Amino acid sequence: MxxxxxxxxxxxxxxxxxxxxxxxxxxxxxxxxxxxxxxxxxxxxxxxxxxxxxxxxxxxxxxxxxxxxxxAPKAEFLPETVLAVSQEAVMWWCRPAMRRVFFDCQEIGRRSAVVPHPGLVFRAASSGFSVFALQDDSRPTPESKLHEPPYFNTWDWGRICIGSAHVPKRIDIEAIGGWEDGFFESAFTHPNHGNKRVSHANGEFAFWKEMLDGKYGEQFPKDALVPMDLTLAELIAGKQGVR
Known part of the structure; x- marks a missing residue:
């Protein structure tokens, strides 16, 4: 990216x-x-x-x-969006929102637009950076089912291909904004190999062309989300594959 x-x-x-x-x-x-x-x-x-x-x-x-x-962890205020904190990782939730995305790939071209995003769970850890999608708009619970991130430049188990994106070296609550900026302000260049990320009759390129053209207005099409065999509680516990 x-x-x-x-x-x-x-x-x-x-x-x-x-x-x-x-x-x-x-x-x-x-x-x-x-x-x-x-x-x-x-x-x-x-x-x-x-x-x-x-x-x-x-x-x-x-x-x-x-x-x-x-x-030792320092005592600090925990915003509502923070889901879990440990010495190895910080996990937080992003509400569904309109945010700008950037594309730079042969199939879509160099394009940018403000599009709807589903609720997201981010995890910044010493082992890497990852993102997951949610069906619900409210703050997730331990039982919440996670979905594949509907984005390019992501691997299986939500892992983000950082590429040339600039993200913080720190993993703490204060650095959350920097991690989000590193993801959203980077250009999506290609779909990575692995599991299916988006459910769309004509594939991920057609889906994102429709998104960039404003077909879905301000509501992310949740029927395009692909479920994972993973809950938030399992992610927090470090289920094999997301460590």
């Missing part, structure tokens, strides 16, 4: 500053000795580990305490 840069000010850049090496016996691999090393960043961006020194026990304890504090 071709994307728009959402800006580096959304991301707190991190860089390696030090490394810990643990030494142990081959028999049981238990650590019996450790060293700490400074890490320097070269001009090419390649990190270099410097000479080490024995680990100071109290310094190690302090380091682990700081890591534990930074890794």
């Amino acid at each position: 071709k994307g728009l840069d959402i800006g580096s000010d959304r991301v707190d850049e991190l860089a390696a500053t030090s490394a810990i090496l643990l030494y142990g016996r081959h028999q049981d691999r238990s650590a019996v000795y450790g060293t700490v090393h400074p890490v320097t960043q070269g001009k090419s961006g390649r990190a270099t580990i410097g000479a080490g020194r024995p680990i100071d026990r109290m310094a190690l304890v302090d380091c682990l305490r700081e890591l534990a504090q930074n890794a």
